[in-house]
């Protein structure tokens with residue numbers, strides 16, 4: 001073989017299906033990525049074989065999405081999703097097809113796919129099937145719906161967010177008719193499950209063009225989630241943050257809040273169903289720098305002491321997004337310096353102070369004072385010295 005540039009475990013799936021007389025193709029994003037010279041992140045296969053045929057061909061297979069005709073087969077130890085050619089029935093609530101119908105024809109399967117660049121299929125021979133001009137659109141760097149865009153967004157409103165996601169990730173523009181359909185159908189996104197919206201937003205956030213989120217907001221795709229779709233935030237600043245989801249969410253929230261697109265970080269992230277750690281660290285981090293970033297290492301150590309590492313990192317990311325770079329770098333150098341900024345690192349413990357006669361709240365206050373002392377004078381983080389200081393405190 002070797003005519004197509006795909007991993008052995010995927011080629012083997014195509015070979016085994018073809019050997020049994022079925023049609024089999026790599027399909028969708030992986031073919032688009034191959035054409036573009038990008039490394040696909042996952043490999044989907046479509047076939048004329050019915051799910052039960054697929055399961056008969058592959059001993060190691062699981063019916064992971066049987067309703068939609070998807071069987072996951074394990075090939076050379078790796079999972080590959082194999083889906084029977086299908087066409088989607090009527091759509092309910094602009095989200096999911098009411099029913100799916102298995103069909104014998106590849107072209108009708110490609111017709112149900114969202115964008116021309118994603119409606120490509122490649123068999124073992126390497127001869128790409130491209131009935132909607134996907135390769136031409138890849139050349140022109142364009143996201144274009146397969147068929148009538150308004151109808152396609154009526155069927156599934158998530159496709160509008162996917163259009164912006166592919167635009168951000170691939171650096172493509174959106175075809176005029178597709179864009180104007182987004183304008184007229186934007187309101188349909190209000191009914192989408194917020195987890196699906198968040199997944200697309202996060203992919204944009206972690207791309208090279210996170211500022212595309214401005215377009216998502218401006219076109220009204222976050223209606224009901226943001227307070228004001230018309231305000232403009234300078235989201236290109238997010239491109240300077242590390243590609244870390246929590247830090248980029250923190251930067252995004254800080255920028256959106258600063259111009260009033262969102263009024264409250266916690267409710268925004270909660271509405272998008274982010275996990276509680278991200279919600280907590282981002283909202284505390286944004287709040288800590290809303291009036292300005294800590295200017296020196298001592299202030300960063302105080303922020304670390306009162307809020308912990310994760311929140312401090314979010315605060316620094318928010319500060320970088322709001323006020324310009326340098327905060328994350330400074331914070332990281334503070335963390336790596338080995339200087340004390342937490343009770344855990346303090347050279348004396350509660351037990352030591354108890355032995356000196358401290359109790360209850362007095363003990364807590366003494367520990368905090370000692371911590372603040374070594375935050376200012378890092379060289380003083382020595383047991384004997386601190387016990388001496390505590391002794392003086394007790395007598396004062």
Ligand code: ATP
Nearest residue numbers: 028029030041042044112113114118119156158159
């Ligand atoms: P990625 O590179 O992020 O995996 P992808 O294009 O492979 O992007 P997936 O979400 O993995 O996207 O979906 C695989 C394929 O299934 C798509 O390329 C497209 O052909 C089709 N598809 C996925 N979601 C939709 C949708 N909402 N409407 C129509 N077709 C879709």
Ligand code: MG
Nearest residue numbers: 029030042043
């Ligand atoms: Mg994919």
